[in-house]
Amino acid sequence: MDSILVKGGRELAGEIPIAGAKNACLTLMPATLLSDGPLTLTNAPRLSDIKTMTMLLESLGTEVTQLQGGQVLAMSSHALSSTRADYDIVRKMRASILVLGPLLAREGHAEVSLPGGCAIGARPVDLHLKALQALGAELDLRDGYVHAKAPAGGLTGGRVAFPIVSVGATENVLMAATLAKGTTIIENAAREPEIVDLARCLRRMGAEIDGEGTSTIEVQGVDRLESATHRVVTDRIELGTYMLAPAICGGWVECLGGRIELVGAFCEKLDAAGISVEETPRGLKVSRKNGRASAVDVATEPFPGFPTDLQAQMMALLCTADGTSVLEENIFENRFMHAPELMRMGAQIDVQGGHATVTGVERLKGAPVMATDLRASVSLILAGLAAKGETLVNRVYHLDRGYERVEEKLGAVGADVQRVQGQ
Numbered sequence: 001m002d003s004i005l006v007k008g009g010r011e012l013a014g015e016i017p018i019a020g021a022k023n024a025c026l027t028l029m030p031a032t033l034l035s036d037g038p039l040t041l042t043n044a045p046r047l048s049d050i051k052t053m054t055m056l057l058e059s060l061g062t063e064v065t066q067l068q069g070g071q072v073l074a075m076s077s078h079a080l081s082s083t084r085a086d087y088d089i090v091r092k093m094r095a096s097i098l099v100l101g102p103l104l105a106r107e108g109h110a111e112v113s114l115p116g117g118c119a120i121g122a123r124p125v126d127l128h129l130k131a132l133q134a135l136g137a138e139l140d141l142r143d144g145y146v147h148a149k150a151p152a153g154g155l156t157g158g159r160v161a162f163p164i165v166s167v168g169a170t171e172n173v174l175m176a177a178t179l180a181k182g183t184t185i186i187e188n189a190a191r192e193p194e195i196v197d198l199a200r201c202l203r204r205m206g207a208e209i210d211g212e213g214t215s216t217i218e219v220q221g222v223d224r225l226e227s228a229t230h231r232v233v234t235d236r237i238e239l240g241t242y243m244l245a246p247a248i249c250g251g252w253v254e255c256l257g258g259r260i261e262l263v264g265a266f267c268e269k270l271d272a273a274g275i276s277v278e279e280t281p282r283g284l285k286v287s288r289k290n291g292r293a294s295a296v297d298v299a300t301e302p303f304p305g306f307p308t309d310l311q312a313q314m315m316a317l318l319c320t321a322d323g324t325s326v327l328e329e330n331i332f333e334n335r336f337m338h339a340p341e342l343m344r345m346g347a348q349i350d351v352q353g354g355h356a357t358v359t360g361v362e363r364l365k366g367a368p369v370m371a372t373d374l375r376a377s378v379s380l381i382l383a384g385l386a387a388k389g390e391t392l393v394n395r396v397y398h399l400d401r402g403y404e405r406v407e408e409k410l411g412a413v414g415a416d417v418q419r420v421q422g423q
């Protein structure tokens, strides 16, 4: 397995282009299942998760053609050959559950392997299932699979009131509702930019949707969806990650394609920590206002709050900030696995349940560390950028799920980051 070797201590200067969002692309791709016309996505990121979703869709009969080195995904689901999402593919990626709603809406039935838990928490799919039941689906859990069936006349619109905000469950029911008969009201819907992007794409395909970006979404079902071309929204998590690089090790970086409205709560915390974010015609330019960053407390929340997917990277900044910060993780119950790894590098962190208290030290020291999940992996790379000596981040396959060419992007702004090929 590959590792990433970071030699710390260089100031950064330059531009980093931000890719299309993994988490948007992973819900836009299954939307192809709703229509027999082509769906073309531009600005797609080149990531292993996108390959996994491609394999899953191909296993269902979707034709997926990659153009422009994978930045354009031309998909056609005119002739589906299967409604079964197999364990072998689903186990690799939780977002596979997002084929359930579209398959059920288009084909009237689907069998999808349960995606199971992953390192950051239990992550059940009960909210996805209850929401589809509210549209009339009959569900049965057997042999590790969800067996789902729509009534004879197809799904019918319904009222879905989520007890907690779920991005994936909102996406699944939103897609299913586009082809259900009548009106669906989704209450306490997720408001993430990826939901807005999905709704915009579905509308281009002919869906009737109102209210995306607010907590109530209304969908008027239509008989069929058409072909469309859609540009994937900018990846706000990749954006936030690279914004932290100059905050951590000095210098400046202009993140091309970045927009404040994608990372508003995150920018407020950067400001409080003494990091300047300037809007430019091409993106967001980030540098330190003075010397060392200052401590700041952070609590993760659904959008528009501070994203859980930037918590690990923010911790990397706070490890060397002046003072003591408290990070509160409110979305996933086990998302501080980067803390012990950062502590190997000399960070002072005390984790108690969902709280991590970080007392900033002047400088971290490079060490061999283990990447435990996607955002943990990149937080260790960020920490390594400012550490004294070398940091070897082992087991980086998680990283390739969510960051394309990380060593090239950081290398282009002056960091010394190399991939070490595994055996």
Ligand SMILES: CC(=O)N[C@H]1[C@@H](OP(=O)(O)OP(=O)(O)OC[C@H]2O[C@@H](n3ccc(=O)[nH]c3=O)[C@H](O)[C@@H]2O)O[C@H](CO)[C@@H](O)[C@@H]1O
Pocket (backbone or CB within 6 Å): 023, 024, 026, 094, 095, 121, 122, 123, 124, 125, 126, 127, 128, 129, 164, 165, 166, 167, 168, 169, 302, 308, 309, 331, 332, 333
């Ligand atoms: C592919 C994708 O877009 N992934 C993102 C998506 O994940 P994902 O869609 O899986 O996250 P959710 O918003 O669903 O999860 C939020 C919380 O709800 C819980 N829950 C969720 C569904 C359910 O049926 N039952 C239940 O209890 C989860 O365990 C978690 O505690 O949103 C998360 C929260 O912003 C991000 O960290 C992930 O990067």
Ligand SMILES: C=C(OP(=O)(O)O)C(=O)O
Pocket (backbone or CB within 6 Å): 023, 094, 095, 118, 309, 374, 375, 402
């Ligand atoms: C947790 C993440 O992804 P996933 O939901 O695909 O596991 C993430 O992108 O940080």
